Amino acid sequence: MAIDTPAAELLVAGKTPVSDGVVTLTLTRPDGGRLPDWAPGAHLDLVLPNGLTRQYSLCGDRWDARSYRIGVLREPAGRGGSAFVHDELEIGDVVGLGGPRNNFRLVPAERYLFVAGGIGITPLLPMIAQAEMLGTAWRLLYGGRTRSSMAFLDELGAYGDKVTLRPQDEHGLLDLDAWLPASPGGTRVYCCGPGALLDAVERRCAGWPPGRLRTERFVAPAQDGTTAGTSFEVELRRSGRTLTVTRDQSLLRALGDAGVPVLSSCRQGLCGTCETTVLDGVPDHRDSLLDETERAAGDCMFVCVSRSSGPRLVLDL
Template identity: 55%
Template sequence: MTAPAAAAPPECKVEITVREELAEGVVGLELRRCDGGELPGWTAGAHIDLLLDEGLERQYSLCGDPADRQAWRIAVLREPHGRGGSAYVHERLAVGDVLTVRGPRNNFALDPAPRYVFVAGGIGITPILPMIRQAEAAGADWTLAYGGRRAGSMAYREVLAAHGDRVRIHPEDSAGLLPLAEILAGPADGTLVYCCGPEPLLQAVEQACAGRASGALRVERFTPKDVAGAVRSTAFTVRCTRSGIAVEVGPDRSILDALEDAGAPVMSSCREGTCGTCESPVTAGRPDHRDSLLTPDEQDAGDTMLICVSRSLDDELVLDI
């Protein structure tokens, strides 16, 4: 993953032109620019930020065709115990409503490979759909295992059925949990595994892929994973080379909060280490990574960090901000 450029991702005004029920608890939205122009380009795995009223910002994967520059498509699962974003989308958004959208941004890009194993759980199918399209276009071999609580809650089943035995639809209420040992038993050399879904599924796939080569598994989380407590319990200094701002970050504050209060030019969205908006280049010092986005190799490199949740192992941390 590369650190974000200094410029903010583009924002545009879009209108909801289609709203449809895709499955139990899943609503699909089609978004088009209000001025009729083309939308920014994107690649499989990308997401956009919906800037909703009342300060809500939420990230949703694009699940349409990247070649279509006229419309974006997202699918939103109603989360009964969520933080308000999905309830807002389900209860308050309708055709004709205008939204501000930021992005797209891609932290889950599909790298070239001769073979792919895609594993999706529930709404985690959304970033996988354009990946399948891209894999097909490239002539790669691929399979998909798609699990859900029950068939009626699994969006895009009919679309995926057209791919025949490449796709395994696996409702938990009738077929049990995905048999990951069987799904991942194929050849590992040259195969990339992409997984998106609820945390128990991600952890199970991570364990099943523990013996594969570094980088062979790519996951995307919608919610932060559990991370052990910060290594350092005392304050540290963060110095920003481009803006000249320096702040002290206490044990009960985030780097992001401290820099925002000091007027530093920082961007943020999820504030929980999953979306990548606040990813910042590190030029000196060792980050204490607390995010749920960077790969282990990226964390070990230590040249970038998510400042909304990560901290410092050293007295001073220097960022290219």
């Protein structure tokens, strides 16, 4: 998967195992200079020396202006990115950077409940640090296959009983009914982890007001077979052009075929790179980023996966 924009270069300044199957990378500018600022929930595109691009959540100290930290899980069934990081990437190598960008922002709340599964702990670490710094009440429910596979336990140990660890081989699946009340009250829940965990949390919180649950997925959810596209027209307001998107084309591909550049990376509706402003029409949102309120607003869409609910869209392109 190639990223459609030139990336800045970063130096791999550190590589550290933090659990069975997880390493962290410390990334700096080759000249030691300042890196772009970021906020909890942000991720970056890592362009590897073998040409692959992967998205990773920033999980270090947001106040450290000269280094980034990411955590990388070895995925035996993956497409080669994590294997390259674990087996071939070395300290001193140079990688490309896209971003950072943030579609999983921490918003103010009376209290937070963080729910992590496996490597899903990575975007939550800076959120926990932020809540702690602000003096906001929070708890973390963290599950994994085994205790030895769960990363960052030493760091989390500093937070005492605010952190509940539930390795599956010791406790079974996470008891979501005990942790997620029928009504959220003043709590906001942030959840990241495997698709099965996110699906279960979303079902448990289905009756909650919009915005009380925020999730981030690493893999797009399976489609249910009802998402076959129909053709539609797209007016590009700034360029004064109108395109037809056929039923077997993505909007992103139609734009690219017409010579209209739109930055993209994941092409699964996960990373947010291809966000585009909608001026008129009703998008058919198929991403894993927007919440229900944002979908209802209809003023933006991710053109890599989303389409039109009607015969015509007008985009700010």
